Amino acid sequence: MNKESANNNIGKPNIVYVFADQWRRQAVGFRNEDPVLTPNIDAFAKDSLIFDHAVSCTPLCSPHRAALMTGTYPQTNGVFTNCKIGADIALRADDIGIGDVLKQAGYKTGYIGKWHLDLPEQNVTDHPVSGARGWDAYTPPGPKRHGFDYWYSYGTYDEHLTPHYWQDTPDMIQVNQWSVEHETDMAVAFLERSADVEQEPFALFVSWNPPHSPFDQVPDQYKKMYENMDIHWRPNVRAEGLAAHTGEPIEDGIENLQRYMRDYCAAVTGLDEQFGRILKKLKELGLEENTLIVLSSDHGELMGAHGLMAKHSWHEESIGIPCLMKWPERIHAGRTDLLFNSVDIMPTLLGLAGLEVPSTVEGSDYSRAVLGLETTPDQPAFLCAFPGRKDVMEQFAAQGLDNKRFGWRGVRTSKYTYVVHRGYSAVDPNFCLRLLYDLEEDPYQLNPLLLQRASQHPIAQQLNTELQEWLVRMDDPFEL
Known part of the structure; x- marks a missing residue:
């Protein structure tokens, strides 16, 4: 750069x-x-x-x-x-x-x-x-x-x-x-x-x-x-x-x-x-x-x-x-x-x-x-967290699972937060929670939109695409 x-x-x-x-x-x-x-x-x-x-x-x-x-x-x-x-x-x-x-x-x-x-x-x-x-x-x-x-x-x-x-x-x-x-x-x-x-x-x-x-x-x-x-x-x-x-x-x-x-x-x-x-x-x-x-x-x-x-x-x-x-x-x-x-x-x-x-x-x-030399870019912020507790990582390893595939990944824009959470536990490797928050309408994040698929909401679908592109750039094995 x-x-x-x-x-x-x-x-x-x-x-x-x-x-x-x-x-x-x-x-x-x-x-x-x-x-x-x-x-x-x-x-x-x-x-x-x-x-x-x-x-x-x-x-x-x-x-x-x-x-x-x-x-x-x-x-x-x-x-x-x-x-x-x-x-x-x-x-x-x-x-x-x-x-x-x-x-x-x-x-x-x-x-x-x-x-x-x-x-x-x-x-x-x-x-x-x-x-x-x-x-x-x-x-x-x-x-x-x-x-x-x-x-x-x-x-x-x-x-x-x-x-x-x-x-x-x-x-x-x-x-x-x-x-x-x-x-x-x-x-x-x-x-x-x-x-x-x-x-x-x-x-x-x-x-x-x-x-x-x-x-x-x-x-x-x-x-x-x-x-x-x-x-x-x-x-x-x-x-x-x-x-x-x-x-x-x-x-x-x-x-x-x-x-x-x-x-x-x-x-x-x-x-x-x-x-x-x-x-x-x-x-x-x-x-x-x-x-x-x-x-x-x-x-x-x-x-x-x-x-x-x-x-x-x-x-x-x-x-x-x-x-x-x-x-x-x-x-x-x-x-x-x-x-x-x-x-x-x-x-x-x-x-x-x-x-x-x-x-x-x-x-x-x-x-x-x-410095005020150009307008503020409207770029999203990518977020992530991984199961990191020692006992939890051992639990994933015992089941033959890579803990880096779990936790959550998200994208934050000026108005929305979109998150896909696959859990901190290896008990259910198929667990998936998909959430969309409208931070202007719901600043305390009390009423997220729960989605089974990103395609159910146009904003979620757009943010899911951006998140997927970021995961590819990061070589992240997390699955959306």
Whole structure:
């Protein structure tokens, strides 16, 4: 994809890309959906381009991150489920990542926080030298860091109040501080060091784990703000019989759901305060004017929608992510209907920096539309999810079935979501659920049209054709 720079004759911008884990599009104050307080983000939104239709192509941690880094779908990069115990899943060292491209272009690169793209070390040895346990991993310096020189990170570890990290040795750095605050401290220090370097642009990626569960691991100062919160639930919420496709332990009932929601909102308010610190430091250092700032997440959180928790479904609370971009005097503030998918992030950021997009990329460079140099393309976003739990994958294998033929595939347009679901269980390999949602008439996805065949509805037939063409391009064995 050798494309002409979208910002010809403009110097390379600094890039600050901040993303949280399991933060849904609805959980930000300016949208007036979830009852969450985000004054810094709300103020930032007034000067930013707001993506009202940003989505996660595979609403699960590792698959979104692999798509973000490489601009490729799970079928290509191989990260179709989380990097976890019992699954030989990791981002390949020889894949071309955004950090690789930025470093080659002369950027000073940094990555802080959750990585979750490497093979858990306990898949290889019971007693890693690094001390990593469970799904966690220390990624040593080298090609698996994909061009990020400054590295203060970990694989995945859900102890938000007592996090740990590694830098360039397997010596674990243990911290008694809320992870979001600590990682912001490290980000501020990176910015201060970068401000002293003349003529060298920098790119910093900051990956916060909260508001990912466990939801209660939030500093009390934020929890107290929501003690008496009056929750107006979305019409699609069901509190009884709560469950998660991902297998996370969930307590059902309205009291538990209220507690989850209060803590979730408290964490987002904490993110807001720390994001404000980053913005303040950029301004203090005189870096604000030529820095492209992006705020986003890897996927959403269902929080009781359709009786579900966590992610991994095709519903808007799961696939919908916040996305805001600010680059003073370059990107005009406002809102866009652009369907901005995980795979589009890498090429669009590179396009905004005036850099060549690698031919390996499967997403689209929307930099010209972001800069207002062309009309917003009306392209659909393709979505997918695979049975990824260890016990379920073993169930498929025991029946001689390829789990990649199952799960669901979908296509999201500005008005419709069309999904074909073949199940997360190998019990009935003939199971097929075909759904069409009209998002304008039914924004909470309460009344999908159930179809036996796509040909029963003209929109479904059209979207089924587009989805089939995409599956062929992806060499995906899924059958529509």
